[in-house]
Amino acid sequence: MRESIEGPFADWRLLGLGFWQAWQIVTMCTNTVAPTEGLLFSEGNALLVLLVLMTVAYGAVVVMSRWFAPFVSRGAFYVAAAALMAAGTVAMPLVGLFCEGALGWGLFIAAAGAAALGNALLLIMWGELWSALATGRVGRHLYASYTFAFVLFFVTYAVPEPAAVGLTAAFPVASAAVLYACRREPRREPSVVPLDVRTIPVARLLVCLFVISVIWGLTQGMVVTFAEGDPLVVPKALLLAGGGIGAITLSMMVTSSPSEALTLYRPVIPAVLAGIVLLLLKPDVYPFLGTGLIIMGIYCLDMLMMLVSTDVAFRGRIPVALSFGLAVLATRAGTLAGSVGADWLIFSPWWSAQLRTDVCLIAILLLAVIGMLFFTVADVQKLYVTPRMQRADESLEQKCAAVAAMCHLTNRESEVIVLLARGRTVPYISDELSIAQGTAKHHVSNIYRKVGVFDRQGLLDAIEQGGVGRSALAADRPDRPARA
Structure with a gap:
């Protein structure tokens, strides 16, 4: 009887990452936490400041892993991650709306820095958990967590802004609490034959992650030029992305795949490519369709990165914070570079619809080359599938x-x-x-x-x-x- 009771509870506990992802969506896709108007940001971009600090924070956590990893083994880090994110979430909108000048900037950077550090620490801790799980359903749990995050996002989006800030601040607390409750989830044993990480083209894969993330940052920064006059383009795009990820989640629940990593990989390049093409073909009609597909592809990439980089770290017996942290750092740096590039292009004197088209066509070309030559199914298999030693003489x-x-x-x-x-x-x-x-x-x-x-x-x-x-x-x- 005990086994039948523990199984479902274990499955629900493993959805706790969804609270972290819901915070990420609310913070980066709305102005609830990082206000775009007020005394402080009448001429600035709060999201860009937050992106810079997030990139720095992931680098800091990677460095910290040398002395403190695994973070999940130390109770203080659960409290620190939740407290930093919650405090920063509440402080950022207050400072952005009511403070100004050098003092306002200092307070906002302190609040955003606290939230960014807590964000990085909490995600790395979730990665440390995923790396050692023995459920056989980790990919499905990741998809279910992200689907749950979209539900939380729309609940937050539907309530008044003060309540939305409070809910968003509660998400990291809930995520850290659920993560702490997962400490006794069944863990797999270390492999006797560890993965030789020297066989993995780490630099090439990190560059691919960086380039795809640059394209993500560029397209999301230029979405406002596709969707002028449609203030609901982001919610509609997120509804489409959430529906797509939910459909994939349902498919994974119904059918069993031998390799969940390959299931996570398959939608990435096609979804982002199709999204950019739709933005070019119908730039003023349904921009949320293209944006939603791009978001879905990028979130699939995030889940793939979490699944594979943590698994490689476990099998290669290296700190998860190092492997997973470097992968996330590459994506955050790419997103930052793309977002800065989009802002620079939009406000430059030579900005035009033709330049926007040229940028999108270059992005399509880069994605096609990456998908065919540098980040293929074979590359994912090399990361995830252990090289076999044939023993044909045995049945x-x-x-x-x-x-x-x-x-x-x-x-x-x-x-x-x-x-x-x-x-x-x-x-x-x-x-x-x-x-x-x-x-x-x-x-x-x-x-x-x-x-x-x-x-x-x-x-x-x-x-x-x-x-x-x-x-x-x-x-x-x-x-x-x-x-x-």
Whole structure:
């Protein structure tokens, strides 16, 4: 009975990232937290200031990881992240609306800096959690969290502005509290054969993330020129993006994919490309369609980046804050560069509709080249799928039996792993072994945890090469008891 109760609660706890993402959407897509008008910002851009400070904050957290990572192991960081974000969220609109001059700028930078540092710290802590989970459903949880974030955004958007500020300030507190409650989620064991991170083209991938983010910043900065006279273009675009991500979430819940990373990757380049093309073809008719597709593609990229960079860090035995932090830093720096570039172009004397078209065409060309040559499905597979060591002399059952023995799987788990290796689904396993689906899911999660893998594709790779969890080490040391 305990297993059937814990499973659903665990699933709901893993949606806590949605509170963080809701804060991000409200803050960066509306003027609720970073006001665009008032005594302080009559001639300035609060969002650009916040973007600068966020980029600096992620760099600071990466540096801090050298001494304090993993952050999730220290209770003080939960409190610090929530308090900094909440305090900064409340202070930013107050300072922006009622203060001016050097004092106002100093107070706003202090408030925005606090919110940015808390934002970076909380996201990195969520990444540290995702990296070690053994649920086999991490990608689906990420999509569900982002879908939940859109729901929270529209709730916030519908209430009066003072209440919206209060709700937005409560989001990081809720996210940190949920994250703290996830400390006892099932964790996978470290792989006996760690990933060789030297085989990963880190620099090339970071450059790709940076360029895509520059394009994101440019297009979002120029949206106002496509949507002049439509004050609701951003909410409508977010509704479209949220609906698209919700549809993908539902699809992932209904069907099982061997590699969730590839499922996350597939919409990225096509959605952003299609969005820019729609903006060019119908610039004055339905600009929210193109903007919504671009937002959906970029958010899919964010989830892919979180899933893969944290998994690479776990398998490569490097700090998650370093791997994930550098990836986020590249995207934030790119977004900042694109946003600054868009502002510079729009207010330059040579700005015109033709120049806007030329910029969009260059962006389309860059995205096409990146998608075909530099950030492809094969590149994602290299990051996520462990290279196999072929053992053709052994049958599938023998390979599964070897993994089961090394990882001390139970008799029932040994039966389940063979069915998983044959590509069978949980409902099939449930019928084949005459057990409840909840019990079958519990066995699958235990197998992932003991073998030290992320999902079914990782399990198949482990079966092929024998790169299994820490239990295998214990199997070679009969004088030491194996971990349960």
